[in-house]
Amino acid sequence: MTKILAAYYSWSPAGNTAHIAELIHKITGADLYEIVPKKAYPADYTAT
Incomplete structure (x- = not known):
């Protein structure tokens, strides 16, 4: 059995990546980490 x-x-x-x-x-039964x-990160962080 393969583990994923x-x-x-x-x-x-609630972001896209988490979704x-x-x-x-x-779909795969993968364990999530x-x-x-x-x-x-600070609340006012803006990526450049």
Whole structure:
């Protein structure tokens, strides 16, 4: 039996990446692992 792990990082718990990870989990039966930064990004963070 093959084990599948879907590791993901999502800026928001309800973000697109988290949603797609959930879909992958439902379709493949993969275990989910959310990558969480040790230090949270500031609320006013803007990627450049």
